[in-house]
Amino acid sequence: MYFPDNSNGRRIVITTRDSEVAEQVASSKILHRVNFLDEYVCRDLLCQIVFGEDDCPDELKGLVSKILSDSSGLPFPIHVIGGLLSKVERSRDVWENVSKDVKALIVESDEQRLSNILSLSYNHLPFHLKPCFSYMGAFPEDYIIKGSRLKSLWIAEGIVKSNRDKSLEEVGKDYLKALVDRNLLLVRRKKHNGKPMS
Incomplete structure (x- = not known):
């Protein structure tokens, strides 16, 4: 019912949190409201x-x-x-x-x-992760960025500090993983080995 076969080979799904937008778009189509979790x-x-x-x-x-x-x-x-x-x-x-x-x-x-x-x-957040998370405010909402580029930007800005055991890249990777683990960054694409890509 939500994806009728009208023989044109395509479907369009629009999602929004704004009910007015949903009602405008779905005026002649099916509107599905997602219920809150019990x-x-x-x-x-x-x-x-x-x-x-x-x-x-x-x-x-x-x-x-x-x-x-x-x-x-x-x-x-x-x-x-x-x-x-x-x-x-x-x-x-x-x-x-x-x-x-x-x-x-x-x-x-x-x-x-x-x-x-x-x-x-x-x-x-631990003190060392606060600047990394704050740095995300430089990007528009829902902006997709490669993890490697983000680590490079953090390093270039001096946000990532080296410790004696790891390189700056390794420390940046740890910081990125910590923010993903805390659900503060959303992984959009993963590499073939399952590690975050963007």
């Missing part, structure tokens, strides 16, 4: 991001629900929060603090809420 799917998604195949420890289960209580069922904040939680200590105290931070930030409009979630993640 509580159980949200919890499963967050636990998969944070713990992988392992189960969530019993002492953190209540906090997972508490952290997700204001996510509004949106995958993006769940991914960003999951990226943050996957890098912090798995203790009740640390997760309580993250829970308070999340609760304080998720009280605005959708756009402000997403900005707040990103600022929460930024505040919990």
Whole structure:
């Protein structure tokens, strides 16, 4: 039904977060609204991001629900929060603090809420990754850049600092991987070996 065979060999799918745009485009076509994720799917998604195949420890289960209580069922904040939680200590105290931070930030409009979630993640970044993430503000929204070019720009700007064990390129690669692991950069294309390309 969504992709009728009208014998012309092509289909067009338009996605948008703006309901007015969707209604304009789909005036005579089918409009599909994506539902928010329910509580159980949200919890499963967050636990998969944070713990992988392992189960969530019993002492953190209540906090997972508490952290997700204001996510509004949106995958993006769940991914960003999951990226943050996957890098912090798995203790009740640390997760309580993250829970308070999340609760304080998720009280605005959708756009402000997403900005707040990103600022929460930024505040919990290690010091050496903050300039790398801030540098992304130099690019337009949804800009696609090769990882190798991004590392070269970070090195040229002096953002990546060498340590005695690794070259600048290796350190840049580690920084890039850390931001991807925290779900702050989205991988668009991968190499044949599965490593991020852009």
